[in-house]
Amino acid sequence: MSNGKSADTAAPAHGGVSAEIWKFRALIVGVAGLAVTLIGLFAADPVRVGLGTLIALVFWLSIGLGMWFLIMLFHLFDAGWGTVIRRPMEHATTIFPWIGIVFFVLVVYSLFADTDQGLWKWMNPDNTVVIAGETATVDDDLLYHHKSPYLNNAFFILRSLLYFGIFIGVATVLRRASFSQDRDGNGGWTTVCRKWSAAGIILAALSVTFASLDWLMTLEFHWFSTIFGVWFFSASMRAALAATVLVCLLLVYLGVFQGVFKRSHLYELGRLSLAFTVFWAYIAFSQYFLIWNANIPEVTYWYVNREHELWWWVGLALLFGHFFVPFIYLLFYKNKVQPGRMIFICVWILAFHLLDLYFNILPTKQAESGLPYYNFGVNLWDVAAFVGIGGICFWAFMQSYLGQKAIPVRDPRILESLNHHE
Amino acid sequence: MSEEKTYGLIASFATPGEVMHAAENVRDKGFKHWDVITPFPVHGMNEAMGLKRSKVPVFTLLGGATGFFGGMLMIWYMNAYDYPIAVGGKPMFSPMYAFPVSYELTILLAAFGAIIGMFLLNRLPMHYHPAMKHDAVDRASNDRFYIVIESSDPKFEEKTTTALLNEIGGSEVTRIDD
Numbered sequence: 001m002s003n004g005k006s007a008d009t010a011a012p013a014h015g016g017v018s019a020e021i022w023k024f025r026a027l028i029v030g031v032a033g034l035a036v037t038l039i040g041l042f043a044a045d046p047v048r049v050g051l052g053t054l055i056a057l058v059f060w061l062s063i064g065l066g067m068w069f070l071i072m073l074f075h076l077f078d079a080g081w082g083t084v085i086r087r088p089m090e091h092a093t094t095i096f097p098w099i100g101i102v103f104f105v106l107v108v109y110s111l112f113a114d115t116d117q118g119l120w121k122w123m124n125p126d127n128t129v130v131i132a133g134e135t136a137t138v139d140d141d142l143l144y145h146h147k148s149p150y151l152n153n154a155f156f157i158l159r160s161l162l163y164f165g166i167f168i169g170v171a172t173v174l175r176r177a178s179f180s181q182d183r184d185g186n187g188g189w190t191t192v193c194r195k196w197s198a199a200g201i202i203l204a205a206l207s208v209t210f211a212s213l214d215w216l217m218t219l220e221f222h223w224f225s226t227i228f229g230v231w232f233f234s235a236s237m238r239a240a241l242a243a244t245v246l247v248c249l250l251l252v253y254l255g256v257f258q259g260v261f262k263r264s265h266l267y268e269l270g271r272l273s274l275a276f277t278v279f280w281a282y283i284a285f286s287q288y289f290l291i292w293n294a295n296i297p298e299v300t301y302w303y304v305n306r307e308h309e310l311w312w313w314v315g316l317a318l319l320f321g322h323f324f325v326p327f328i329y330l331l332f333y334k335n336k337v338q339p340g341r342m343i344f345i346c347v348w349i350l351a352f353h354l355l356d357l358y359f360n361i362l363p364t365k366q367a368e369s370g371l372p373y374y375n376f377g378v379n380l381w382d383v384a385a386f387v388g389i390g391g392i393c394f395w396a397f398m399q400s401y402l403g404q405k406a407i408p409v410r411d412p413r414i415l416e417s418l419n420h421h422e
Numbered sequence: 423m424s425e426e427k428t429y430g431l432i433a434s435f436a437t438p439g440e441v442m443h444a445a446e447n448v449r450d451k452g453f454k455h456w457d458v459i460t461p462f463p464v465h466g467m468n469e470a471m472g473l474k475r476s477k478v479p480v481f482t483l484l485g486g487a488t489g490f491f492g493g494m495l496m497i498w499y500m501n502a503y504d505y506p507i508a509v510g511g512k513p514m515f516s517p518m519y520a521f522p523v524s525y526e527l528t529i530l531l532a533a534f535g536a537i538i539g540m541f542l543l544n545r546l547p548m549h550y551h552p553a554m555k556h557d558a559v560d561r562a563s564n565d566r567f568y569i570v571i572e573s574s575d576p577k578f579e580e581k582t583t584t585a586l587l588n589e590i591g592g593s594e595v596t597r598i599d600d
Contacts, residue, residue, distance in 0.1 A: 285521065292518050295510065331483070333475060421465040 023398035026391045033388020034102065040381035041109065047365055048374060050106055050119045051219075052382035055357045057102055058216065059239070059386070060393045062232070062353070064095045065208055066240020068171050069233075072204065075174070075190075075197035081268055083417035084260050084407045088247045089240075090178055091400040093171035095393040100164040102389060103215075107160065111153060121365075122151055122221050129222070130370040143222055151218060163211040170200040175400070178408055185410040208233055219364035223302045227287045234280040239353045241273045242346035249339050256406045263337050264422045270336030273349070277330060281323040301370065305363050310376035314359050322352035354386075429552035429600040430456075430572040431583055432559070433592025438464045441567035444590040445470040448569060451586065455575035459553065459568040478539045485535020486528045493524030552598050570598070 040049040067089035074082045110118035121127040125139035138144050144151070173196050181189035209229030217228050225231075245266065251257035291299050306315055326349055335341045363372035408414055435441040438460065445458050449472040458464075458471060494517065501507065502515035512519065541547070553559055553570050562568050569592060571583055580597070587595045 289518055289521065293510075293512075295512075331479075333479075 019398065019402055023395055023402065026394040026398060028391075030388050030391025030393075030395055033384045033386075033391055035388075036384035037381060037388055038105075040384065044381055046109075046113065046117050047119065048379070049381045049385075050109065051362055051365065051374075052379070053102070053106060053385040053389075054119060054215070055354070055361050056382065056385040056389045057099060057106070058357055058361070059354050060095060060389050061099045062236035062357075063239045063243045064092050064099070064393075065167070065204075066236035066238070067092045067244065068167065069201070069204060069208075069237060070240060070244070071171075071174055072197035072201045075193045076201060078194070078413070080413045080416035081265065081420040083411050083413045084257070085244060085248060085265060085269070085417075086178070087404070087407050088251065088397075088401070089244060090171075090175045091397045091404070092243070092247075092393075093167075093175060094396045094400045096164060096167040096171060098392045098396055099389070100168070102392075103160070103164075107157065120156075120218060120221075122147075122218065123153055123156075128368075130366045130368065131222075133370055135368055147221060151221060156214060159210065159214055163207045163214075166203050166207040170196060170203060174200070178411075179404055181410050182405050182408060187412050190412055205233075208236070216360060219361065220302065220366075223299055225287050225291070225299070225302075227283055227290075231280075231283045231287060234276060234283045235353055235356060237276045238273065238280055238349055241269055241276060242349040242353075245269050245273070245342050245346045246350075249343060251406070252339070260407060260418060262420065264420045266339065266342055267333075267337050267422055268420075270330060270342060273345070274327070274330035274336070277323065277326045277349075281327070284318070284323075305366070305370070305372050306359065308363075308371050311359065311363055311372060314355060314376050318352065318356055318359060322349070322356060326352075427600040428573045428580065429555075429598045430570050430574075430578070431580070431587060432553065432556050432568055432570045432596050432598055433587035434558060434561075434594045435567040435569070435592060438567060440591050441569065442467060442470045444569055444587075444592060447590040448571065448586075451577065453571055453575050453577050455572040455578075457570050457572075459559065459562040459570065461563050461565065461567075464567075477543055478536055481535040481539025481542075482532050483535070485538075486532035488535075489527035489529070489531030490524050492531070493527035494520050497523060552600050556596060556598050558594065558596075 037049065037053055041053075070082075071086055071089050071093070073079070074086055106119060110120050110123050113124070115124060115126045116128050118124055118127065121129060122138055122144055125137065127138045128135050129138055129141050129144070130136075131141060131143070174193055177189045177192045177196070180186070209232070212229050212232035216232070217224070248257055248261045248265070248269075252261050288303065291303060305311070326345055329335050329345050335345065358376060358378075362374050362376065365373040367373045411417075433444075435444060441458060441460065442464060445467065448456055449470065458467060460467070497520040498515045506514045508514065553568075558566065559568065569587065571578060571587070573580075577583075584595050
């Protein structure tokens with residue numbers, strides 16, 4: 001059993017001194033990036049910096065959420081092949097509390113911001129809204145008053161706390177159970193994980209859907225789309241699969257996953273990426289198509305605004321770059337099994353996922369004409385927030401990674417996963 | 423009996439491991455017209471036999487492309503060319519509303535392409551195969567593994583091929599008549 005042997009050698013010692021250094025560097029980069037972002041929030045246009053931070057935050061969070069879904073899917077379907085891949089995803093779910101802290105800084109900032117300086121305009125009754133081409137305050141907005149039983153500051157904060165409570169709670173239980181199994185080899189932990197996943201997948205579906213509605217869709221609270229939560233889920237799954245491929249191939253490169261993460265695992269991840277590429281396109285198109293077909297001004301303006309200035313080209317870039325290119329590319333067998341080719345398309349997908357978030361989040365602030373206030377663009381504050389939150393995520397990942405075995409060595413399905421075959 | 427043409431030689435193996443190594447041997451000897459008969463799929467056999475990836479995806483892609491462009495063309499022809507009707511102030515033709523139908527046709531014809539391609543490439547339906555004449559081949563659906571080398575193979579030569587099959591661990595090497 002050559003595979004079993006390589007798992008044993010890969011399991012105990014990984015990382016070492018250089019990994020500790022990288023963890024420390026990640027923390028420094030993370031704190032520095034967030035400090036620069038915080039300066040930007042007060043020194044530059046706060047709404048632009050805040051939206052840029054929200055984009056970066058949602059980018060990293062979506063990767064963690066997608067992996068969280070995948071972990072639960074593996075447990076629920078008693079999947080054999082994915083057992084070795086599960087461990088890095090479990091480490092990645094440690095990012096939730098840190099993302100939560102950054103998120104609540106944005107919420108607190110928006111609650112106390114001056115008029116028209118917060119992210120969620122409905123939070124302050126004095127903020128300006130554009131209604132049918134005329135400006136008014138939130139307090140004068142009849143639509144807001146109808147939505148206010150749900151969309152008010154106290155309930156928003158309560159819900160956000162609940163979402164993060166679910167993300168952190170369920171992910172922590174699953175992670176701890178998996179780590180405990182490494183130590184005592186008790187097969188019962190697998191059953192524990194399965195039971196928690198059964199409840200967790202429902203909680204995850206609800207919390208991720210409502211979180212995306214609350215945090216992203218209400219940025220422009222006049223607009224509504226019932227498929228928005230599914231769009232966010234599909235986007236998260238694509239980002240998570242792409243990130244999983246990159247992390248696993250990095251671990252192969254470092255020698256930790258050498259002989260553990262094989263061509264057949266890469267092929268499965270590539271196939272899932274193809275499936276979710278089609279799923280994302282199906283959802284994104286459905287949203288556009290239903291709004292286009294119904295042709296009701298209440299909702300069409302959201303897309304009309306996104307035909308303004310550079311946003312038109314961003315929309316087309318998403319259509320071709322986020323769907324057609326990965327779709328055609330991933331249809332080919334060789335592109336799914338050669339590491340170099342998979343790295344290319346995974347970086348590509350992550351880049352367009354980020355662009356997708358810009359497309360959804362940045363044009364939400366409206367000028368007096370009702371058109372987007374901000375044209376598409378990336379500034380240094382965006383980069384600082386992206387690198388800063390990324391650094392914190394990397395640090396959190398390393399924090400968990402360094403204390404544990406590289407793969408779930410005593411999982412009942414580990415041998416099946418190591419011997420996985422196309 | 424001797425007038426009948428030889429279809430090929432069949433050899434029997436006891437375990438998947440044996441038949442796999444034997445297949446690697448036959449592959450390395452450069453045989454082209456030969457097959458392995460097993461009661462269940464043996465992982466790694468494709469590589470052991472030196473089989474290339476199936477051509478079925480080409481048929482799937484052709485079917486899918488036909489469905490997509492056929493659907494677009496059909497809707498353009500019906501709604502914008504042959505009998506234009508304005509509906510809901512929409513353009514006579516837009517890929518937007520033509521997309522769902524074209525998408526469904528893509529899937530339908532891609533599936534047809536895959537099935538038809540599979541049948542064509544496997545030369546199905548095939549109601550008769552000379553290997554069925556061999557009495558013991560019933561066990562190929564139970565507990566034995568077989569390698570059949572066809573006489574149509576350029577490298578086939580009854581004596582040496584029989585020797586080869588014996589050498590690589592095959593037992594009960596038998597001639598099959600066409």
